[in-house]
Amino acid sequence: MSATAVVRNAQDLLDEAGLRGAFLVRNLDSGEEIGFDADTQYPVASLVKVPLAVAVLERIARGELDPATPVDVPPGRITTPGPTGLSRFRHPARIAVDDLLYLSTSISDGVAADALSDLVPPAEVAAELRRLRIEGIAVRHRVGDLAETPAERFGPDDVHLAHSLAIGAGTPGQGHPVAQLDVTRANTGSARAYVDLLHALWRPSTIQEATADRVRTLMGDNLHRQRLAPDFTSDASRWSSKTGTLLHLRHEVGVVDHADGQSYAVAALTASRVPAVAQPGSEATMAQVARTLHDHLRTGTLPWWS
16 A cells, blocks of 8 residues: 555544544654654643753753752642642652653653753753754743643533633634643644654764663653553563643654664644543544554555554
8 A cells, every 4th residue: 555545544544533633653764754744733732841851861961960959849739630740749749850850751740840840941941952953842831831721620520611612712823712722832843843852862863872861761661551552562562652631632752662673753643623531532543543654664564453
């Protein structure tokens, strides 16, 4: 099957699941890639924690930060479903910088990410990306600055109303009355930009090797395994990734390292038009589409279940 047909089939699968999206899969050694809408900008939600980790670790590698430095962190005291780690703590904690990196990246703890942002603010993360010649990712805010969405103003039985607003209020130019969903105000990136970042981490040249190794480890320890992981994890491959979720947005970027030495970066950025919090079918479709693109690139065929 031709690449054009594979892409068309993937887009049809997304549409049937109520999704639109941007996908890109790249062979990290040959540079070959397949995808669609890869340059479209999306609000990236928790995906921003990967460039944050890179910026912090580059500071550590240069001797500007000590990973053992203890940081006093106030409790998040968040009780709504979703947030993890310190975000749900009720009492203050003292945690080393290196451990904050684990909490922020591997379990997607927003309070830990904000504690790191106090050390390396968004403008400095953006400057670090420019220094490393990684383009297409805009880091404008701390994670906590974008945490208050319409969903927090509704009870559990009415959260779908926030999703309806998220789905229906966008403009053709990707503006939005909800700041976290407006590409001119939110932390943003494209599938291509995140694949470029993964490429730089898995095949480092400008990024220091110690930084790249630590981020690869943190992404390999990602606890959120419900999205693309079921289709990329096996005894013969390792899946390392970071997810991002905000209202109707569901993202994941990662790398699958195969036992034969081949590695493929995968970026899946999606927006649902279904006003529901739990959408396991949509996440399964994301994985199916990503795996279809990967398998075509790796073997030139579609998987048996397509």
